[in-house]
Amino acid sequence: xxxxxxxxxxxxxxxxxxxxxxxxxxxxxxxxxxxxxxxxxxxxxxxxxxxxxxxxxxxxxxxxxxxxxxxxxxxxxxxxxxxxxxxxxxxxxxxxxxxxxxxxxxxxxxxxxxxxxxxxxxxxxxxxxxxxxxxxxxxxxxxxxxxxxxxxxxxxxxxxxxxxxxxxxxxxxxxxxxxxxxxxxxxxxxxxxxxxxxxxxxxxxxxxxxxxxxxxxxxxxxxxxxxxxxxxxxxxxxxxxxxxxxxxxxxxxxxxxxxxxxxxxxxxxxxxxxxxxxxxxxxxxxxxxxxxxxxxxxxxxxxxxxxxxxxxxxxxxxxxxxxxxxxxxxxxxxxxxxxxxxxxxxxxxxxxxxxxxxxxxxxxxxxxxxxxxxxxxxxxxxxxxxxxxxxxxxxxxxxxxxxxxxxxxxxxxxxxxxxxxxxxxxxxxxxxxxxxxx
Numbered sequence: 523x524x525x526x527x528x529x530x531x532x533x534x535x536x537x538x539x540x541x542x543x544x545x546x547x548x549x550x551x552x553x554x555x556x557x558x559x560x561x562x563x564x565x566x567x568x569x570x571x572x573x574x575x576x577x578x579x580x581x582x583x584x585x586x587x588x589x590x591x592x593x594x595x596x597x598x599x600x601x602x603x604x605x606x607x608x609x610x611x612x613x614x615x616x617x618x619x620x621x622x623x624x625x626x627x628x629x630x631x632x633x634x635x636x637x638x639x640x641x642x643x644x645x646x647x648x649x650x651x652x653x654x655x656x657x658x659x660x661x662x663x664x665x666x667x668x669x670x671x672x673x674x675x676x677x678x679x680x681x682x683x684x685x686x687x688x689x690x691x692x693x694x695x696x697x698x699x700x701x702x703x704x705x706x707x708x709x710x711x712x713x714x715x716x717x718x719x720x721x722x723x724x725x726x727x728x729x730x731x732x733x734x735x736x737x738x739x740x741x742x743x744x745x746x747x748x749x750x751x752x753x754x755x756x757x758x759x760x761x762x763x764x765x766x767x768x769x770x771x772x773x774x775x776x777x778x779x780x781x782x783x784x785x786x787x788x789x790x791x792x793x794x795x796x797x798x799x800x801x802x803x804x805x806x807x808x809x810x811x812x813x814x815x816x817x818x819x820x821x822x823x824x825x826x827x828x829x830x831x832x833x834x835x836x837x838x839x840x841x842x843x844x845x846x847x848x849x850x851x852x853x854x855x856x857x858x859x860x861x862x863x864x865x866x867x868x869x870x871x872x873x874x875x876x877x878x879x880x881x882x883x884x885x886x887x888x889x890x891x892x893x894x895x896x897x898x899x900x901x902x903x904x905x906x907x908x909x910x911x912x913x914x915x916x917x918x919x920x921x922x923x924x925x926x927x928x929x930x931x932x933x934x935x936x937x938x939x940x941x942x943x944x945x946x947x948x949x950x951x952x953x954x955x956x957x958x959x960x
Contacts, residue, residue: 567617567628572638579614579631583642586610586620594899596906601690603647604655607639608837609894614639618927636837653839656788660838662689663831663846670708670850674857676701681823689830691897693909699820702866705854707813707824709867710875712851714809715832716844717742717798719872726870727877731945732884736877739801743845745779748792760795769796786841793841802881805890807911807925809879811939814915815948822915826896826908833893878946885938889926900924914939917951 572579590606597605613619617628640652669683679701681687687694713719720740730736741760754777764772772778778796779786806829814822828847835846842849858866881887896908903910903921914920914936922932936953943950 567630568623569630569632572631572633575631578629579634579638580642580645582620582629583610583614583639584646586613587643589620590894595894596692596897596899596909598687598690598692603650604658605834605894607636607643607650607655608833609892610634610639611636656837656839659834660840663834663838666827666831667846667850667853670705671853671857673701674705674854675861679704688827689834691827691830693906694823699823703818703820704824704827706817706867707821707826708828709851709854709865710813710817710821710872711809711825711828711832712847712854713867713872714804714876714879715740716848719869720803720876721799722869723873723876723880726873730883731942734884736880737801737882738876738880739797739799739803741795741797741799743793743795745786745791745841745843746777746794747779748789750775750777751792751794760797762797763800764796764798782843784843786843788839788841791841793836793845802888803890804876804879805881805887806879806896807889807891807907807935808887808939808942809875810896810908811911811915812875812878812943812946812948814912815943815950819912822908822912829896830893874946878942883942884945885941887930887935887938889928889930889935891926895926914953915950919954919956922955 570578587606587610590609591599591602595602610619611634614621614631614634617630621629621631623629637652640650640655643650644652666688670679673679677700678698681694681697681699687697717740720738724736724738727736741764754772754775756777769778773780779791810822810825810829813825828851831850832845832847835842838846844852855865855867858864877883881890891907897906899906900921900923903923905913905921907923907925910920910923910932920932920936924931925935933953933955940950940953
């Protein structure tokens with residue numbers, strides 16, 4: 523498990539030096555420079571260009587990657603190196619992490635992409651060439667898929683095939699799971715983001731736990747022709763709602779691909795998220811807790827692994843229609859329909875999960891931990907976040923860590939999770955907390 527080194531004085535000096543270069547490149551008098559500095563102090567963010575501010579972008583990407591790699595994760599270094607550049611894309615786009623100036627003003631690079639981040643990192647590590655990273659991520663998912671389908675009827679599943687834990691996750695090393703339970707968790711997590719299931723959940727569950735109208739947002743991840751998508755200039759396709767007619771029009775003009783069974787490879791094709799309804803989605807932390815409480819530890823691990831698949835699937839060379847997680851969940855369901863004449867998981871169970879874990883159920887919750895956050899050992903904890911969740915389900919004391927990007931205090935989150943479990947008749951012990959280290 524990697525240990526935290528944190529931001530050191532050397533890195534801070536490097537950030538200051540990089541920012542000085544930007545200031546020195548500005549035109550105008552010294553007084554104008556001071557005025558701009560004062561204005562920057564109160565600015566909500568600064569929008570920069572990857573090309574125009576290339577040296578700054580490269581420096582911040584390197585610092586941010588080094589910082590993330592220094593954090594304690596329950597995963598192997600080789601997996602983290604392929605995973606963490608994905609986090610840097612979001613941090614660069616939104617001005618998070620090292621992408622801030624000395625006043626804390628976000629430095630936003632809207633043009634940041636996975637390829638552009640990796641083009642910086644590969645200068646120090648040739649193994650991080652974009653094509654190579656995408657290939658390794660895709661091969662890892664395909665190998666796991668082949669392994670699962672080959673052992674789908676086994677009673678037990680080895681979570682360290684060929685001596686290596688799945689996706690390099692430390693706490694899976696040497697472990698076995700009841701295959702059927704593990705697969706249940708995979709199927710549940712594999713469908714909880716699917717828009718057809720979310721829309722049907724609103725018909726199945728019309729009210730929140732507090733008796734208010736139930737609502738959840740969502741959309742479809744579809745394969746697009748990259749050149750055509752850029753040509754029509756839609757921008758962020760997740761920021762606005764697309765109607766059925768608009769989706770048909772985008773298909774007709776060749777932006778959205780038609781053939782579900784076609785072969786699609788990057789960079790000619792890519793994936794894009796098309797929002798179908800505004801609103802908050804699902805809290806992955808609550809989903810994992812619910813699956814653990816209802817179906818047990820092995821099912822929770824299956825859901826956790828499927829969440830990892832959903833993360834790695836975002837940047838691959840070869841794309842799968844509907845997403846690799848939904849595809850694999852469908853293959854598992856099809857197997858049991860064929861061999862047992864019924865699915866492993868009925869639709870009602872998926873609806874119940876989505877309803878329980880929706881952010882806008884009661885109590886309302888704002889967080890959802892990424893895979894990176896779930897495998898990270900947060901400050902003050904001794905276990906990764908996903909195992910802290912399991913300790914809560916078991917009624918054991920938990921670490922009062924901060925969760926997700928929103929940094930929600932653990933005391934608040936676990937109280938809300940406890941109340942939701944009570945609402946569905948699955949009470950666990952009221953959370954108690956371990957003393958955290960400074």
